[in-house]
Amino acid sequence: MRADPKKVEAVLASLRPNFGERLNITQSVREAHGRREGMHDVMAPDAVVYVNSTADVERVVAACRDHCVPIIPYGVGTSLEGQVQAPHGGVSLDLSNMDAIINVSGDDLDCRVEAGVTRERLNAHIRDQGLFFPLDPGANATLGGMAATRASGTNAVRYGTMRDVTLGLTVVTPHGNVIRTGSRALKSSAGYDLTRLYVGSEGTLGIITELQLRLFGVPEVIAAAMCQFGDVASAVQAVTSILQHGVQMARIEFLDRLQMGASIRHSKLEGLEERETLFLEFHGSPRAVDEQIALVREICASFGGDELKWALEQEARTKLWTARHNAYWAARSLRSGCESFATDACVPISSLPTCILEAQRAAEAAGLTAPIVGHVGDGNFHMLVLYEPSDPAQRARAEALTDQIARIALAHGGTATGEHGVGLHKRNLMREEHGAAIEVMAALKAALDPSNIMNPGKILPDETDLLPSGPSIIMGARRLHS
Incomplete structure (x- = not known):
């Protein structure tokens, strides 16, 4: 049920004096804020408000609280599970203008930023200080949005997820209060861990306006490589062995042969075949990296992997990882005019080969094109299920396949979503998981x-x-x- 139009108008009337042109009700802007990346179903809010400060957020929350109107936080719209869509209407709260980097401490390896700062902007700001923020979900997401969805990405195998790098938050609660959680200390046993409660809450418990984040020193040596294998099991078993040997990999990414073929054509990768491929990256001192490389080369060879192909210079590494990050668009190019659902299964690493093979067999049985990429270093893999949007039956098969893959993960002791969050799309799986x-x-x-x-209608199943x-x-x- 959508919000009562009279109550929405009462909220807008109370906000107009303070927000002026920053309150927008045009159809194009509302629709842009009611559509998630990767799928074009539109669930538009009744209005969009652009906030510049925590005080602005307080005003919007107070108005919506007084009239019982939904609030949907919005960063840059890169979420994949419908977190920014407005199934009940209401006010989309756009935090993209809150992009101040408040302070950076190289001595303490931390920073405080507003929620609208993007990860790329933060890294550009701190690069000259020899620092970097390691989480890389692929999209240039806002840090507030990354915290809200508990995002991670390609570096998670070494540096963890947003849960691990978030020290504290400023949050506006549904009652309109401003609270600060956590501190700059690296550990605490003082009371309930409210920071962890809000990280991953997808805007359903409060609105994150500032974040205290951990930073890391830029490694002395960064080396990247690719290794190709004859089949899925060999590639993923090599990853399992690498981790069991204690190699401190920075990234281990997997592309199946269908995805690799698409990426070769889309990103113009040379000297590679359409085979299962690992993308690898090593961080550390020269001696440590040399030791890691020697061991990884030996392990990959023992599972039938080809000789590693290297990308040592910055330009070559950027090209390699750009190709990996462009895997989504490469996959979409496999079928012109298609839409897609992205699965997000995460399982214990020992179960990964079995789960990927089961997922591939399920896609084949459904008659759908569905390439796979994976953050295999932490057991997370994504199948991009392509479908024709004008064919309701095909879309239904695609949705059923995404549920089936999630249930495969649950059956192996995993989770339906490793990093994308629940949003609208995975609510039906939450009782099965929890x-x-x-x-x-x-x-x-x-x-x-x-x-x-x-953000009503997200994460939890229907209240009934x-x-x-x-x-x-x-x-x-x-x-x-x-």
Whole structure:
């Protein structure tokens, strides 16, 4: 059910004096804020408000709270699971103007930034200080959005996810209060870990406006390479062996032969075949990197891998990783005019070869084109399921396949989403993954957001699925305007 138009108009009337032209109700802007990357289903908000400060966010939250109107946080729209779409209408809160880098400490290896700062802008700002922010989800996402979805990416095998690099947050709560969580200390045992609660909450518990983040020194040596294999099992088993030997890899990425063929054509990669391929990167001192390379070369050869092909200079490394990051567009080029669903299964590393092979067989049985890429160093793989948008039956098969792959991951002790988040698309899988813990999540949502104005319709299954018989611990959870 969409928000009551009269209540929406009351919110807009209260905001116009403070926001002026930063409050936009044109159809094109609303639709742009109601569409996620990778799929063009539009669920537009009733209005878009561009905020410049935490105080602006407070004003918007207060107005929406008073009239029980939904708020949907928006960064740059790179999320893949519908987190920015507005199924109930309401106000899209655009934080992209909040892009100040507040401070950077090279001595303490940390920084404080506003939520609208993108990862590329932060890295450009700190590069001359010999520092870098390692998380690289592929898109030039905002750091606030990355925290909200608990993003990670290609460097996670060494540097962790947003959960690991976020020290503290500034959050505007659904009640309009501003709180600061965490500190600059690298560890704490003082009370509940609210920082971890908000990281991954996808805007359903509050709005992140500032972040305290860990930084890292630029490695003395960075070396990148590719190695090709004859089959999926050999490539992924090589990864398992590399990690079991304790090699501190910075990145280990996998492309299956279908994806590799698309990437060769799209990114004009030379001297490579359409075969299963690992993209590798090593960070450290010259001696440490040499030792890592020698061991990885030996392990890859023992699983039938070809000789490593190197990219040592910055330009060559950039070309290699640009080709990996462009895998999404390369895959889309396999079928002209197609749309896609991206799966996000993550499993224990020992289960990865089996899961990938099961996923490939499921795609073949569904008759769908579905190349695979994977952050195989931490057990995460993505199948991009392509479908013809004008064919409802084909789209239904594509959606069923994404659910099937998630359930394959769950059956092997994994998760339906390793880094993209839940949003709209994976809500139906949450009870299967978490069981009775869903009620605890719903209780937290009801306690912190009793009016259900914060990004409603995301993460949790429909509220009707959550209501137990008899007295309920989630009595505050209810449908908007029911």
